Amino acid sequence: MNPAEIDNRNLEIDPLNQFGTMGPADIVIDLKTYRLKLTGNVGRPLSLNYNQILKYPSLTETGLLICPGFFSNNGRWTGVTLKSLLQEAQIKKEAQYIDVVGEDGKRIRISLKELDQKRIFLAYRVNGETLPRKHGFPLRLVYEDAYGSDWVKYVKEVVVSQTTL
Numbered sequence: 001m002n003p004a005e006i007d008n009r010n011l012e013i014d015p016l017n018q019f020g021t022m023g024p025a026d027i028v029i030d031l032k033t034y035r036l037k038l039t040g041n042v043g044r045p046l047s048l049n050y051n052q053i054l055k056y057p058s059l060t061e062t063g064l065l066i067c068p069g070f071f072s073n074n075g076r077w078t079g080v081t082l083k084s085l086l087q088e089a090q091i092k093k094e095a096q097y098i099d100v101v102g103e104d105g106k107r108i109r110i111s112l113k114e115l116d117q118k119r120i121f122l123a124y125r126v127n128g129e130t131l132p133r134k135h136g137f138p139l140r141l142v143y144e145d146a147y148g149s150d151w152v153k154y155v156k157e158v159v160v161s162q163t164t165l
Contacts, residue, residue, distance in 0.1 A: 008064040011074045016127045020071030024104045025134035027154050034138060036085075036122075040099075040160035043090030050138050053124065056080040061119050067148040077142045079123035082158065083115055094162045100141050103154035108141065119144040122155055 031050050038046040060078040065071075082098065091112075098115070101107045110120060122139045124131050131137045136153030143150050 006064055006066075008062060008074050011062075011064070013062070013076055013127060014073045016075070016129055016132070019065070019073045019075065019126075019135065020067060021134050022067045022070060022148060023106070023153060027103050028133065029103065029138055029154060031138065034156075036139060036155065037157040038085055038089040038160070039157065041092045041095040041162055042086075042160050043092060044088070046085065046089045048085075050124075053080055053122075053139070056084055059121060060125075061121070061142070061144075063119070063142050063144060065148045065151060075126045076128065077121075077123040078125035078128075079121045079139070079142065081121045085122075085158065086115075086160065089160070091160055092162075095160045096163075097161050099157075099159040099161065100152045100155055101157040101159065102136075102152040103156050106152050108143075108150050108152050110143070 034050055035047045036053060058078055058080060060076055063075060063077045065073045065075065095112060097109050097111055099107050099109050114120065120143050123142045124139055126135060131140055139155040141152040141155055
């Protein structure tokens, strides 16, 4: 199944206890020291603790998480938009990309144009529950039309750049 070709609006929401998981599932994040950093081509770098992130306006979207050959799960993901965080960090006009980086070193590059065209955000809840550790607590990238391997878990940093890799 290609996530870009599936209309999940009429699919049932899968119970969270039936969600599959791939990649790291046991990284422990200490909320006392955790910070989400927004760095790079910004006028005002940010370092936000979990409670500060929760104060941003939230959105809830139904998203289909697909790991081909293993599972697909339709869930209701709640979190903060990358656009609102980038606006707060005063993204510079020459910026073209963001890299979303997980605690395990996983990194995915997204063009700023894609942020305008798709639902891409950082989730801290799924199906009304706090995001479980095995699914990337405290933050997981939700990336419309992308395979689950691009849904970075344990997000710790968003780096803004103007160059390709």
